[in-house]
Amino acid sequence: MIALTLAEVAEAVDGRLVAVDPTVSVTGPVEFDSRKVAPGALFVAFPGEKVDGHDYAATAIASGAVAVLGTREVPGVPMVLVADALTAMGRLARAVVDRLPGLTVVGLTGSSGKTTTKDLIGQLTARLGATVAPPGSFNNELGHPYTALQAGPDTRYLVLEKGARGVGHVRYLCEVVPPTISVVLNVGTSHIGEFGSQEIIALAKGELVEALPPDGLAVLNADDPRVDAMASRTRARVVRYGEAPDADVRAEDVTLDDRGRPSYTLVTPEGSAPVRLGLTGRHQVGNTLAAAAVARELGMPLADLATALGALGLVSTRRMDVFDRPDGVTVIDDSYNANPASMSVALKALAALGRGRRTVAVLGYMAELGPFESDGHAEVGQLAAELGVDRLLVVGEPAAPIHEGATAVGNWGGESVLLTDQAAAIEVLRGELRPGDVVLVKGSRYRTWEVADALRADASSGNGATA
Numbered sequence: 286m287i288a289l290t291l292a293e294v295a296e297a298v299d300g301r302l303v304a305v306d307p308t309v310s311v312t313g314p315v316e317f318d319s320r321k322v323a324p325g326a327l328f329v330a331f332p333g334e335k336v337d338g339h340d341y342a343a344t345a346i347a348s349g350a351v352a353v354l355g356t357r358e359v360p361g362v363p364m365v366l367v368a369d370a371l372t373a374m375g376r377l378a379r380a381v382v383d384r385l386p387g388l389t390v391v392g393l394t395g396s397s398g399k400t401t402t403k404d405l406i407g408q409l410t411a412r413l414g415a416t417v418a419p420p421g422s423f424n425n426e427l428g429h430p431y432t433a434l435q436a437g438p439d440t441r442y443l444v445l446e447k448g449a450r451g452v453g454h455v456r457y458l459c460e461v462v463p464p465t466i467s468v469v470l471n472v473g474t475s476h477i478g479e480f481g482s483q484e485i486i487a488l489a490k491g492e493l494v495e496a497l498p499p500d501g502l503a504v505l506n507a508d509d510p511r512v513d514a515m516a517s518r519t520r521a522r523v524v525r526y527g528e529a530p531d532a533d534v535r536a537e538d539v540t541l542d543d544r545g546r547p548s549y550t551l552v553t554p555e556g557s558a559p560v561r562l563g564l565t566g567r568h569q570v571g572n573t574l575a576a577a578a579v580a581r582e583l584g585m586p587l588a589d590l591a592t593a594l595g596a597l598g599l600v601s602t603r604r605m606d607v608f609d610r611p612d613g614v615t616v617i618d619d620s621y622n623a624n625p626a627s628m629s630v631a632l633k634a635l636a637a638l639g640r641g642r643r644t645v646a647v648l649g650y651m652a653e654l655g656p657f658e659s660d661g662h663a664e665v666g667q668l669a670a671e672l673g674v675d676r677l678l679v680v681g682e683p684a685a686p687i688h689e690g691a692t693a694v695g696n697w698g699g700e701s702v703l704l705t706d707q708a709a710a711i712e713v714l715r716g717e718l719r720p721g722d723v724v725l726v727k728g729s730r731y732r733t734w735e736v737a738d739a740l741r742a743d744a745s746s747g748n749g750a751t752a
């Protein structure tokens with residue numbers, strides 16, 4: 286963060302200073318976990334349900350925080366008092382980015398692939414200048430300002446994921462940190478239970494391009510009609526990426542190698558170049574094109590771009606993390622989160638990587654599908670069977686329609702089992718896995734994390750597969 290005096294902080298957040306010297310500067314970081322506080326920090330105390338941050342105010346000061354931003358006074362603690370700490374963090378983030386005129390803010394949204402693509406863009410911009418794009422999925426009204434507050438005087442690129450569970454959410458995040466480049470990846474069905482329909486999801490995601498200034502840039506997925514249509518909702522220039530023949534930044538002649546890694550010809554208005562990705566999954570074609578469109582706009586020459594795309598790696602955990610165990614089992618840990626669209630891309634990656642090998646999918650419940658819950662799960666099961674997955678382990682009763690959807694596919698040669706919990710899935714895997722198998726692990730949030738962790742741990746603990 287840039288240094289701000291407590292008087293400036295109070296002005297930015299409309300706060301009242303209590304027991305502080307207003308000329309003392311916050312030099313950062315801004316933290317809401319007292320364990321992360323460092324000298325010069327501002328500690329933000331949230332009145333949580335289980336833990337009240339105000340109880341840690343004195344600890345934070347002892348660790349070097351210059352003041353605590355909170356909603357009630359704590360005796361003996363220098364404070365910036367506000368009505369609402371979350372709003373205050375947003376306002377402080379805005380004050381910081383407003384003081385960094387040389388900063389380019391890249392915002393991205395979409396139903397799937399935000400964190401993945403944020404990590405890709407961050408790796409490309411890091412080649413051009415100092416970048417803030419931390420690992421993880423900091424995309425809500427807390428994580429978003431928290432990330433932005435990491436920008437300092439040397440930061441040239443700030444890459445921010447913008448999540449939405451309803452109309453107006455992205456608009457608010459864009460008020461906190463206005464984007465100069467907005468990337469919209471796709472309009473799928475995640476959180477559709479809360480939104481109601483895909484049209485409303487499109488309405489909400491499009492707020493990202495509405496927030497652009499006239500000299501900004503909208504990077505839109507030409508292969509997703511609902512995203513492509515957002516071109517009419519912005520004053521900014523538009524660059525379209527995808528495999529559509531008329532896309533500005535596009536991929537031609539896409540092929541996958543035996544590890545499910547795409548190669549393609551990158552075609553831009555400046556010419557074309559061959560790209561060979563080290564990332565797994567057909568969906569990475571679109572994600573890398575989006576990243577390429579951003580880097581191109583920021584001045585990366587085509588030849589550098591092609592090389593940089595080939596060097597992209599994983600940053601955030603549990604997303605398409607492919608690893609080979611010493612026992613010959615290959616694991617695709619895509620367990621971070623799941624919705625029908627991301628299940629689909631992950632199952633296709635399993636099929637591509639598992640060609641000629643036995644494929645196993647461990648699939649858990651997908652949250653927040655509302656009225657689409659039953660059909661959404663059943664379609665995933667159906668797809669797994671249609672793709673010829675050999676063994677399906679469905680984890681937990683709420684995910685049962687995946688099992689039913691798969692077994693309803695008449696000519697499927699594979700086998701599905703519905704298991705009560707992750708421990709049961711781990712047991713089945715330990716009994717059944719053989720060298721050469723490829724296993725995909727995926728579900729919403731924590732629903733399959735234990736399975737993924739066990740598969741990782743087993744590789745080194747002697748619990749591995751035997752022929």
Ligand SMILES: Nc1ncnc2c1ncn2[C@@H]1O[C@H](COP(=O)(O)OP(=O)(O)OP(=O)(O)O)[C@@H](O)[C@H]1O
Pocket residue numbers: 395396397398399400401402422424446448470471475568571572603604605619621622626627628630631
């Ligand atoms: N372009 C894409 N289209 C569909 N699915 C994708 C795409 N990119 C990644 N995925 C899938 O979505 C999963 C989640 O990716 P990621 O964490 O990047 O998404 P996110 O949009 O940040 O999700 P969240 O809403 O949880 O923040 C990946 O592990 C992969 O299976």
Ligand SMILES: [Mg+2]
Pocket residue numbers: 399400401421422423424446
């Ligand atoms: Mg994310």
